[in-house]
Amino acid sequence: MNNTVSNITSATPHSDRIRVDLQLIADMVEPGTRVLDIGCSDGELLGYLTRTKNVDGRGLELSNEGVRNCVAQGLPVMQGDADRDLGDYPDGAFDYAILSQTLQATQRPKEVLSELLRIGNKAIVSFPNFGHWRARFDLMFRGQMPQNPNLPIMWYETPNIHFCTVRDFVGLCREMNLKIERSMVLNESGSRVSMDSHSGFANFFGNQALFMLSK
């Protein structure tokens, strides 16, 4: 799936280094748990969780190349997509269902979200915030769809079809009666920004948002 975040690594206490926003997700995962990473790409997060947190991890990835690279690293990954292929997994099969930077590219985000919380006890979801001031600026003053380092692809080529703002997402969670266990907003490089993620500030200044949900 499309990754809208640039490839920056953070200083972590682990010998392993992964992209900053993925590290924030990894930090939410308890060791020794069962994890499904949907849209796992080349297995960066999944491999990290397997190596450093001893999780029983599985991946689902749309691109054949991604799947191949994951399996070649010994990670159990299958080809499939979030819209079509979550239905096969049994209820409660995982402790965490992770959907990183992928929700906005799904056909039916609401159904996908409810599937995440059917197969996982908790869902960890991250997405680009369309309420970010740059997006607002682009629309308001340039009169064009936002294009920035976080959303680098032109409107006619982007796989992102369901944009939302942090506030929209919180609204959907409320409508679906989902409990927001944790939430944070991230800056352009994927690092955490310390502000109340439900605030208008967060919705204005956050490049991306990261939520942990439960039912």
Add this chain to the structure above:
Amino acid sequence: MSSIADTQKRPPLPGHHMVLGETDKLRLDSGVEFGPFTLAYQTYGELNADKSNAILVCHALTGDQYVADDVHPITGKEGWWREIVGPGKIIDTDKYFVICSNVIGGCLGSTGPKDINPETGKPWGLDFPVITIADMVRAQTMLIDALGIDTLFAVIGGSMGGMQVLEWCKSYPERVFAAAPIATSFRHSAQNIAFHEVGRQAVMADPDWCGGNYLLEGKKPARGLAVARMTAHITYLSQPALHRKFGRKLQNRGAITYSFDHDFQVESYLRHQGKSFVDRFDANSYLYITRAMDYFDLSMEYDGRLAEAFTGCKTRFCVISFSSDWCFTTAESRTLAHALNAASCNVSCVEIESDKGHDAFLLDEPDFHMVLSGFIEGAAQGRGLK
């Protein structure tokens, strides 16, 4: 003159032979209690002290136990999976103990229809009991028991070999740590059954088949078996691969001959495939083994609910398909992988882009090798194998 005499004159095939089912017979799906019987097998590498490094490789319809030999005792060619199995290879015989046995019903040393029925003193022919994929696997378990191995590190195979892999995981999940079913399916499709039937009818239509008693009659249904092989061979290739290799090129001639001679290279190639096949394969074995594949359907005893075949299975799976394989399609592999998912199994599922058709699993396909290698290494770490 007599083929029986020929068989007996031929020096015994190299490799191991184990007589099994002397006291506890092999209970076949058909209800027949069969035994004693022989399994011919090859091993490569050394079994480690705790017997945890054994890999069983399962061969396809016309394959055999000589998976990694330098020289095949009949064809004189290299073993059929030398690309994959050997010292330093993906299935590294410096690290793993590799076992490959000729299936029961086969014709390369394991008991099959060309062998002598002890009750009559004549070749079994069509009196040989019908066998299934599950019977082949049950016979293999007896061999693995006899070798003193409790759990196989991995069971790996393509095509019919992949069916055996799946049968192992369904029936003996606790004995298989990792499984790679390749270019295969959990059931034989109608199209595949149809092609097999064409092949069998070709054999049976050959007057030299003699109702299955050709060995007694001192004959060999070579033409029928060759046609069966020619048809099957087409299904193992893809349309683009066949066209790339031969196009409409003519065979050693400048123009078409207005005859039924093999004008086209592709005709000549198929005739050669058919002809060389009959030198190494028994026609009745071909009937029996194709039948075993036709009968294979892991979901049957669960009323089509395939996932139930793998309930509680702890084996880690790597399901591999090839994009141009029209015998065992990616769609079938995905159905299998979805069922494994639904059973909470640990499963990888990869489609390899290739235009070489079903036979791609036997050929030099770097992406396939990369995936299989990663899977085996990951599993070896999981198993604590150094």
